[in-house]
Amino acid sequence: MNDQLREIQLYGVAGTRYGRTHRLAVRSPREAIRALCAVVPGFKQFLAASRRMGLTFAVFIGKSNLAKDQLDYPAGREPIRIAPVLVGSKRGGLFQTILGVALVAVGVFTQMPTLIGLGASMALGGVVQMLSPQTSGLAGVVNNGTSYYFNGPVNSAAQGEPVPLVYGRMLVGSKVISSGIYAEDQT
Incomplete structure (x- = not known):
């Protein structure tokens, strides 16, 4: 000992x-x-x-x-x-939830429904972010095999990540939901 x-x-x-x-x-x-x-x-x-x-x-x-x-x-x-x-505590979503609740309070106080809607959506987004599991991202390590085929490194293609539902024009990076490669003989 x-x-x-x-x-x-x-x-x-x-x-x-x-x-x-x-x-x-x-x-x-x-x-x-x-x-x-x-x-x-x-x-x-x-x-x-x-x-x-x-x-x-x-x-x-x-x-x-x-x-x-x-x-x-x-x-x-x-x-x-x-x-x-x-258990379950992590960095994502807490600040967004607090800011959303504060915006709702300011919107109610100043009678601005736009702020109420914005704050409610921010608060709900923060709660969803806190509750959803976060997978570790792809590191740019040589052995990891990070792929930049689909529109550069802003894509996230890790298994288990949430898929956003986008309305209108998409101004963010894409999410690869399904991809595949097949070999073809050209001779």
């Missing part, structure tokens, strides 16, 4: 309930979580019930966020930080 004590910091509701800072003799973040479950009363039950409450956890070493397969990596000298994250 490694005799060096590592600092483990808990944030959010976990830090409030079970203490913000713990010093334990652990080598990796996974071992730190196991040690907290063994040492801190109720912590294991909290982790098990947190998914039902809409929480998942992000684990950091220093400033780098770790993936599940990196939890066994040695921690080094940096503190291990465990922060709760709302």
Whole structure:
């Protein structure tokens, strides 16, 4: 066992309930979580019930966020930080929803139905953006095989992306819904 004590910091509701800072003799973040479950009363039950409450956890070493397969990596000298994250939270749509609600309020106050309609559509668009799954885009890596055949790199052709319904003239990049290639002998 490694005799060096590592600092483990808990944030959010976990830090409030079970203490913000713990010093334990652990080598990796996974071992730190196991040690907290063994040492801190109720912590294991909290982790098990947190998914039902809409929480998942992000684990950091220093400033780098770790993936599940990196939890066994040695921690080094940096503190291990465990922060709760709302399930489903992401960057897209929150600002658009807030701005839309603000526009509706301004439109009601100033009696401008145009602002009310604009704000309602922005708010609904933000809610849809928050609820719809976001697939990772195509990176321009050599091994990825990014295709620029259909009108340049502004196209998005990843599987699972939402398809927009466009009325009137389309002034945006296209979405490839279906494509195929076939070989033909020209001799």
